[in-house]
Amino acid sequence: MMDIATSKPQSTGHANGIAFAVAVIALASIPWFTGSVFHFHIAIMICLGAMAAAGLGTIAWVGQLSLAHGAFVGIGAYTCVLMVMRLGVPFVVGLPLAALVTGAIAYVIGTPLLRLRGVYFVLITFALNELFRLVMLEFPSVSGGSSGIAAIPKISLFGLVLRDQQSVYVFALAMLALVMALLWSIRRGPLGRRFAAVEENLELAEASGIPTARTQNTAFVIGSAIAGFTGAIMAHYIGFISPESFGFQLSVSYVIILVTGGRLALAGPLVGAIFLTPLPEFLRSAQEYQHIIYGVVLIVVLRFLPEGLAGLPKRLAGKGREQS
Amino acid sequence: MSFLIAQSLINGIILGTLYLMMAIGFTLVFGVMRVVNFAHGEFYMIGAFMALIGVTWLGLPYAVTLALTVGLAVLLGALTERLVFRPFRSDELSGMIASLGLAMILQNGALLFFGPDPQAFPSMVSGVFRWGALIVPKSRALTLGVGVVILIGFYFLLMHTRFGRGLRALVQDQQVATLYGVRLELMYPLGLGLGVALAAVAGGLMAPLFGVSPFIGATPLLKAFIVVILGGLGSIPGAALAAILLGLIESFVSSFISASAADIVTFALVVGVLLLRPSGILGRGEA
Numbered sequence: 036m037m038d039i040a041t042s043k044p045q046s047t048g049h050a051n052g053i054a055f056a057v058a059v060i061a062l063a064s065i066p067w068f069t070g071s072v073f074h075f076h077i078a079i080m081i082c083l084g085a086m087a088a089a090g091l092g093t094i095a096w097v098g099q100l101s102l103a104h105g106a107f108v109g110i111g112a113y114t115c116v117l118m119v120m121r122l123g124v125p126f127v128v129g130l131p132l133a134a135l136v137t138g139a140i141a142y143v144i145g146t147p148l149l150r151l152r153g154v155y156f157v158l159i160t161f162a163l164n165e166l167f168r169l170v171m172l173e174f175p176s177v178s179g180g181s182s183g184i185a186a187i188p189k190i191s192l193f194g195l196v197l198r199d200q201q202s203v204y205v206f207a208l209a210m211l212a213l214v215m216a217l218l219w220s221i222r223r224g225p226l227g228r229r230f231a232a233v234e235e236n237l238e239l240a241e242a243s244g245i246p247t248a249r250t251q252n253t254a255f256v257i258g259s260a261i262a263g264f265t266g267a268i269m270a271h272y273i274g275f276i277s278p279e280s281f282g283f284q285l286s287v288s289y290v291i292i293l294v295t296g297g298r299l300a301l302a303g304p305l306v307g308a309i310f311l312t313p314l315p316e317f318l319r320s321a322q323e324y325q326h327i328i329y330g331v332v333l334i335v336v337l338r339f340l341p342e343g344l345a346g347l348p349k350r351l352a353g354k355g356r357e358q359s
Numbered sequence: 360m361s362f363l364i365a366q367s368l369i370n371g372i373i374l375g376t377l378y379l380m381m382a383i384g385f386t387l388v389f390g391v392m393r394v395v396n397f398a399h400g401e402f403y404m405i406g407a408f409m410a411l412i413g414v415t416w417l418g419l420p421y422a423v424t425l426a427l428t429v430g431l432a433v434l435l436g437a438l439t440e441r442l443v444f445r446p447f448r449s450d451e452l453s454g455m456i457a458s459l460g461l462a463m464i465l466q467n468g469a470l471l472f473f474g475p476d477p478q479a480f481p482s483m484v485s486g487v488f489r490w491g492a493l494i495v496p497k498s499r500a501l502t503l504g505v506g507v508v509i510l511i512g513f514y515f516l517l518m519h520t521r522f523g524r525g526l527r528a529l530v531q532d533q534q535v536a537t538l539y540g541v542r543l544e545l546m547y548p549l550g551l552g553l554g555v556a557l558a559a560v561a562g563g564l565m566a567p568l569f570g571v572s573p574f575i576g577a578t579p580l581l582k583a584f585i586v587v588i589l590g591g592l593g594s595i596p597g598a599a600l601a602a603i604l605l606g607l608i609e610s611f612v613s614s615f616i617s618a619s620a621a622d623i624v625t626f627a628l629v630v631g632v633l634l635l636r637p638s639g640i641l642g643r644g645e646a
Contacts (some may be wrong), residue, residue, distance in 0.1 A: 162629050169623055287459055334464075337457050
């Protein structure tokens with residue numbers, strides 16, 4: 036059960052890392068050359084998708100797959116929006132608080148939940164996502180019910196309101212970099228090694244004295260807090276939220292981004308989001324086929340690239356080589 | 360009051376039958392192939408469309424249509440096993456993620472083909488049965504009757520045929536079953552075919568009551584999940600108990616309190632059961 040992919044979450048070497056960084060910077064700057072508002076919008080959505088999927092990837096690092104990730108994005112979105120709109124809290128305060136609140140909720144439910152493993156964990160997170168939607172619909176005085184909350188104020192940083200796509204993009208890029216830097220430092224530190232040990236062999240990790248339940252919960256809390264952080268930015272960028280915005284479909288889309296990009300690679304979520312977010316736009320004439328294409332891509336990647344697109348360079352470079 | 364209780368009881372049993380048909384196929388596929396099939400609800404939806412095509416486009420009798428639905432669904436299941444699930448046989452999580460992709464393909468394929476609007480399904484029988492103050496529409500009685508017949512047939516297949524014994528052996532222990540000559544190459548496609556057929560015929564049976572659209576698979580899938588969580592993944596007696604229980608709870612709570620209360624009660628139940636007994640009420644204790 037635990038062997039999601041037998042490979043270890045290791046870097047593919049410095050040369051690859053640099054090539055990857057160059058590619059990302061080149062891609063990140065495309066909108067500036069075209070200047071199209073629409074391209075900026077896509078680029079923002081890539082950043083947000085990559086961030087949320089990176090949170091999901093943190094949970095996958097300990098060998099669990101959450102189908103409630105969309106709900107955690109929603110919890111962050113509602114938390115921040117309610118604080119900003121009802122309590123008049125500035126966005127710069129609401130944003131980290133959204134991550135904290137989401138992380139705290141994840142901690143409370145994660146403690147009993149993470150006793151479940153594999154498919155049982157997936158099933159209960161699926162049920163939780165549904166429960167979130169129902170509860171939001173049930174308390175319209177807080178959540179606006181099924182009509183949601185509209186006219187959410189734009190992102191504002193110390194009085195500077197991000198009115199246009201360009202400035203939101205700069206902000207989203209910076210936040211993405213922040214999240215990736217955090218995850219990178221976790222991965223290189225003792226916590227990351229514990230995550231990897233738990234993912235690779237839970238029983239062995241348990242036997243060697245790693246508190247596996249607490250380690251999994253830590254990953255769950257970090258991953259969910261990142262989801263909440265993303266949700267807060269997303270809500271203020273799009274300007275509208277409703278319980279339906281954070282349903283099963285959203286959770287599935289993060290799973291698709293993560294799996295397509297690579298479940299265990301640090302760059303996986305980024306690669307997945309870069310590849311999948313603009314895909315329907317390139318196939319604009321065939322927009323009805325968008326979800327069908329997503330489904331096909333997902334199955335094909337699972338089948339032929341179990342390490343996702345991020346594992347592609349390594350595959351091309353020669354499969355058998357051992358890297359450490 | 361006693362009228363409301365009797366009415367709730369009957370509606371609960373009809374719902375329970377539907378949930379049981381969905382859950383049995385789902386749990387059987389999990390037990391045999393270790394695949395959590397997120398596309399199970401889409402097979403229900405496809406079954407409903409198959410019935411719609413048979414009855415309204417081709418003008419076939421309802422009984423013939425249902426029989427054809429079962430046959431086509433077995434083929435579809437076998438094909439799905441070959442194309443989608445076979446590569447992930449030893450990998451539960453990948454198989455499950457692949458089924459998420461399959462569900463997207465099927466639902467959006469149906470959307471492309473039939474459009475998003477719900478379509479009415481002609482009523483197969485009209486009129487009502489009356490016992491005093493109690494009124495049961497004949498269409499509901501028909502659905503219930505046929506559903507029960509199919510479940511009995513399924514039980515016979517599982518308990519008294521070679522194929523059924525093979526399936527049960529696989530659920531118990533794949534390695535031992537294989538050693539005793541159960542052929543995976545045959546059992547996997549047919550096992551999935553049987554699961555798909557149960558979902559599809561449930562769709563065909565419920566279509567006259569609930570209508571048909573590309574989105575109707577979500578609720579039965581969710582209910583199948585709930586039933587197998589409560590009953591224990593892979594346990595058919597557990598599924599039977601949980602399905603009837605869930606149908607009755609939903610029916611009674613929605614009649615006496617409200618539909619959304621029913622949803623919240625069932626979810627609370629799911630979370631409670633999972634936390635106290637992670638492998639379900641009658642599960643195998645392997646979680």
